[in-house]
Amino acid sequence: MSTTADEPLPEHVATNRAYWDGMADEWVESGGRAWATPTGEESWGIFGFPESDIHMLPDDLAGLDAIELGCGTGYVSAWMARRGARVTAIDNSAKQLETAAELQHKHGLAFPLIHGNAERVPLPDASFDFAISEYGAVLWADPEAWIPEAARLLRPGGRLHVLTNSVIAILCAPDDENEPATDRLVRPMFGSRRIVWPGDDSVEFHPSHGDWIALFRANGFDILDLLEPQAKPGLESRFMPGGSDWGTKWPVEEIWKVAKRG
Numbered sequence: 717m718s719t720t721a722d723e724p725l726p727e728h729v730a731t732n733r734a735y736w737d738g739m740a741d742e743w744v745e746s747g748g749r750a751w752a753t754p755t756g757e758e759s760w761g762i763f764g765f766p767e768s769d770i771h772m773l774p775d776d777l778a779g780l781d782a783i784e785l786g787c788g789t790g791y792v793s794a795w796m797a798r799r800g801a802r803v804t805a806i807d808n809s810a811k812q813l814e815t816a817a818e819l820q821h822k823h824g825l826a827f828p829l830i831h832g833n834a835e836r837v838p839l840p841d842a843s844f845d846f847a848i849s850e851y852g853a854v855l856w857a858d859p860e861a862w863i864p865e866a867a868r869l870l871r872p873g874g875r876l877h878v879l880t881n882s883v884i885a886i887l888c889a890p891d892d893e894n895e896p897a898t899d900r901l902v903r904p905m906f907g908s909r910r911i912v913w914p915g916d917d918s919v920e921f922h923p924s925h926g927d928w929i930a931l932f933r934a935n936g937f938d939i940l941d942l943l944e945p946q947a948k949p950g951l952e953s954r955f956m957p958g959g960s961d962w963g964t965k966w967p968v969e970e971i972w973k974v975a976k977r978g
C-alpha cells in the first residue's frame with residue numbers, strides 16, 4: 717500500500733478518514749463476500765442490482781487502465797482485475813485498505829492500493845480509460861474537487877461510472893436512520909448538497925441532478941446515461957424496512973455514466 721504525502725487534508729476528508737477507519741471492521745465480512753463473487757455474477761448497491769441489468773462495468777475491460785475512487789475493501793477493483801483491467805485503487809481509510817490488502821492476499825490478486833484522497837490522486841494526467849465509484853468518492857468526497865480530478869485522470873473518451881443514493885431518497889430520508897423514508901419531503905433540495913447526519917461523525921455530498929449535470933459538463937464530460945433502478949418488492953433496506961414498498965415507487969439509488977470529451 718502506498719501513502720500520499722502528508723499535506724493538510726480538507727476538513728471533510730480528515731473527518732471522513734477518522735469515520736471510515738472507525739467503521740472498517742464492520743465492512744470486513746461483506747467485503748469478503750463481495751470479493752468471492754464470480755465474474756459475471758457481480759451485483760451493485762443496496763439491492764444487489766445485477767451487472768447484466770445495469771452495466772456498471774464496460775463490456776470489455778481487457779487491457780484497459782481502470783481506477784476505483786474510494787475502493788473500500790476493494791471488491792469492485794478485484795472484479796475489474798479479473799475481467800482483465802490494469803487496476804489502481806485509492807481510498808482515504810488505511811483501515812479499509814488493510815482489509816483490501818488481506819483480501820488480495822487471500823484471493824491471490826495484486827493491484828496497487830493507494831492511501832489518499834480521491835480529490836488529489838498522486839498520478840499523472842490521462843492515466844486511465846475508466847474510473848468508477850460505488851458509494852466511494854461519489855458520496856464522501858467534494859464533487860467540486862473529485863469530478864475535476866477524475867476528468868484530469870481520464871484519457872479522452874474515457875468513461876466514469878458512479879452509483880450513489882438517489883436525490884429523492886435523500887430528500888425523503890428522516891434524520892433518524894432508524895426511521896423509514898416516507899412519501900414526504902423532509903429536507904430542502906437547495907442547500908442540501910453537503911449533509912452531516914445528526915449524531916454522525918461524517919460528511920456526505922448529495923448534489924441535485926442539476927448540480928451533477930452542471931459539474932460533469934463544466935469538467936468536459938458528456939452525459940451518457942442516468943439510471944434510476946427500481947427495487948423489487950420485499951427487499952429490505954432503510955428505505956424499505958419491514959416490507960415497505962418505497963423503493964418500488966421511487967429510486968433509492970442512481971447511476972451516472974459519463975464520458976470525457978475527446
Ligand SMILES: C[S@@+](CC[C@H](N)C(=O)[O-])C[C@H]1O[C@@H](n2cnc3c(N)ncnc32)[C@H](O)[C@@H]1O
Pocket residue numbers: 729732733736743785786787788789790792806807808809812832833834835850851852853856857858
Ligand atoms: C462504502 S465504501 C465504498 C466501497 C464499496 N464500493 C462499498 O460500497 O462498500 C466508502 C469508502 O469511501 C472512502 N472514501 C471516503 N472519502 C474518500 C476520499 N475523499 N477519497 C477516497 N476515498 C474516500 C472511505 O474511506 C470508504 O472506504
